[in-house]
Every structure is written in structure tokens, then in C-alpha cells.
Amino acid sequence: xxxxxxIALSGIVFSIGIYGVLTRRNILGILMSIELMxxxxxxxxxxxNHYLHPGSLWGQGFVLFVIAVAAAEAVVGLSLVLAIYRxxxxxxxxxxxxxxx
Amino acid sequence: xxxxxxxxxxxxxxxxxxxxxVGVVTLRNVFYSAVSxxxxxxxxxxxxxxxxxxxxxxxQVLVYVGGILIIMLFVIMLSQxxxxxxxxxxxxxxxxxxxxxxxxxxxxxxxxxxFVSQTPPDGDIAPTSASLGRLxxxxxxxxxxxxxxxxxxxxxxxxxxxxxxxx
Numbered sequence: 098x099x100x101x102x103x104i105a106l107s108g109i110v111f112s113i114g115i116y117g118v119l120t121r122r123n124i125l126g127i128l129m130s131i132e133l134m135x136x137x138x139x140x141x142x143x144x145x146n147h148y149l150h151p152g153s154l155w156g157q158g159f160v161l162f163v164i165a166v167a168a169a170e171a172v173v174g175l176s177l178v179l180a181i182y183r184x185x186x187x188x189x190x191x192x193x194x195x196x197x198x
Numbered sequence: 199x200x201x202x203x204x205x206x207x208x209x210x211x212x213x214x215x216x217x218x219x220v221g222v223v224t225l226r227n228v229f230y231s232a233v234s235x236x237x238x239x240x241x242x243x244x245x246x247x248x249x250x251x252x253x254x255x256x257x258q259v260l261v262y263v264g265g266i267l268i269i270m271l272f273v274i275m276l277s278q279x280x281x282x283x284x285x286x287x288x289x290x291x292x293x294x295x296x297x298x299x300x301x302x303x304x305x306x307x308x309x310x311x312x313f314v315s316q317t318p319p320d321g322d323i324a325p326t327s328a329s330l331g332r333l334x335x336x337x338x339x340x341x342x343x344x345x346x347x348x349x350x351x352x353x354x355x356x357x358x359x360x361x362x363x364x365x
């Protein structure tokens with residue numbers, strides 16, 4: 098278990114999230130893949146903090162901010178999804194082609 | 199924890215995390231992929247604890263698993279229709295998407311070979327809650343207050359977008 102293993106795991110999970118964002122039709126699936134990518138970045142931040150700067154906590158503080166912003170993003174994003182769903186009765190991205198529905 | 203035991207736990211967590219992450223992006227039923235995301239985020243909390251970030255592990259379970267994922271499950275249950283289970287959930291570009299994701303993943307993994315020999319630091323892992331709180335209310339005070347503003351804006355935005363239009 099070296100730093101390289103943690104960063105490699107983070108890269109693998111990040112690329113899985115990218116695959117989900119690019120291929121999912123369902124907007125909720127895209128949001129979940131974005132959460133996966135946030136978590137990959139968090140693993141990298143905590144691993145760098147643990148291995149390269151064991152005495153300081155700046156990486157962990159940064160992860161706290163990432164979690165808070167992800168919470169705000171999820172709340173606004175999900176309420177937007179519900180508002181769109183009320184208008185067009187669909188959660189698939191190819192149907193969301195109107196700016197003013 | 200001895201180094202070999204923590205390595206064993208790390209590899210077990212890594213395998214489970216990759217499997218559940220693949221489940222999140224490939225499962226046909228969105229509800230199942232949300233449950234798979236719950237498992238993945240809980241495993242990430244375990245990885246945080248393994249890497250010496252005990253407070254972050256707790257915050258991850260509280261905020262992500264207990265908060266964000268529950269909202270997500272609610273929205274999925276409110277917006278899914280029975281015929282969604284019969285439709286394919288990927289678009290026509292999945293080969294290009296797979297190629298793109300593989301390219302980024304392989305380059306990320308290759309780019310960090312510089313850190314191959316970086317071993318864990320000596321010394322026991324200490325609790326971080328107290329020093330993290332001092333950091334947040336000391337040197338990180340300005341971003342801390344900015345995050346409270348962001349959360350307030352998100353609250354107001356959710357209320358605005360969520361209310362019915364009386365048109």
C-alpha cells in the first residue's frame with residue numbers, strides 16, 4: 098500500500114465516472130457519476146495529505162469543502178431535475194432540448 | 199494496524215470500490231445504481247479512515263450517504279416510470295465514451311508512477327477532529343464562511359426551483 102496505489106485507485110474511479118457521464122441517458126445517472134468523480138478526487142486529496150504532508154491537515158480541510166459544495170450542487174441539481182420532470186415528463190437528456198419549455 | 203493488515207484492507211476496499219463504481223455506471227435500473235453508489239461512498243469513507251482521516255470518514259457517511267443519497271433516492275422514486283426499466287440506459291456513443299474514459303484512466307495511472315516508492319509515514323495515526331476544527335476556524339476561516347453562503351444560496355435556489363408555477 099503505497100501512495101501510488103491510492104492515486105491509481107483514484108484515477109480508475111475517476112475514469113469510471115467519466116464513462117458514466119458520457120454514456121448515461123438518464124440525467125440522474127449522470128448526477129450520480131459526477132458524485133463518483135468528486136469522491137475519486139477526495140481520495141487523491143486525502144492520500145496526498147496522508148503521505149506527503151503527514152503533519153498538516155490542509156488536504157482534509159479541502160475535502161470538507163468539496164463535500165459541502167457537492168451537497169449544495171446535489172440539492173440544486175435534483176430540484177432542477179424535478180422541475181424539468183414536471184414540464185416534460187421525462188428524465189432522458191435527449192428530450193431536454195428547450196431552453197423555455 | 200500492522201502494514202500488511204492495512205494493505206490487505208486497502209486492496210479489499212479497492213476491489214469493492216471498483217466493482218460498485220462499475221455498477222453505478224452500468225446497471226440498467228437507476229434505483230439499483232443509486233444503491234450501488236451508497237455502497238461505493240461507504241467504502242470511500244472506509245478508505246478515508248484507513249488513510250488517517252477519521253473525521254472525514256464520519257462526515258462522508260453523514261453528509262453523502264445520509265443526506266445526498268437519500269435525496270437522490272427520493273428523486274429517483276418520484277421521477278421513474280415503469281416503462282423506464284424496458285428502455286436502454288446508454289446512448290449510442292458508448293464505444294467512444296469507453297475509449298475516452300480508458301484513455302484518461304490509463305494516462306492518470308501512468309502519470310503518477312513518480313510516486314511508486316512513496317511509503318506510509320512513520321508514527322501512529324492520531325485523531326484529527328480537534329486540529330481540523332482549529333484549522334477551519336483559523337487559517338481557513340474565509341472559505342469556511344464562503345461555504346456557508348453557498349449553502350444558503352443552494353437552499354434558496356432549491357426552494358425557488360421546487361415551487362409550482364402558478365401560470
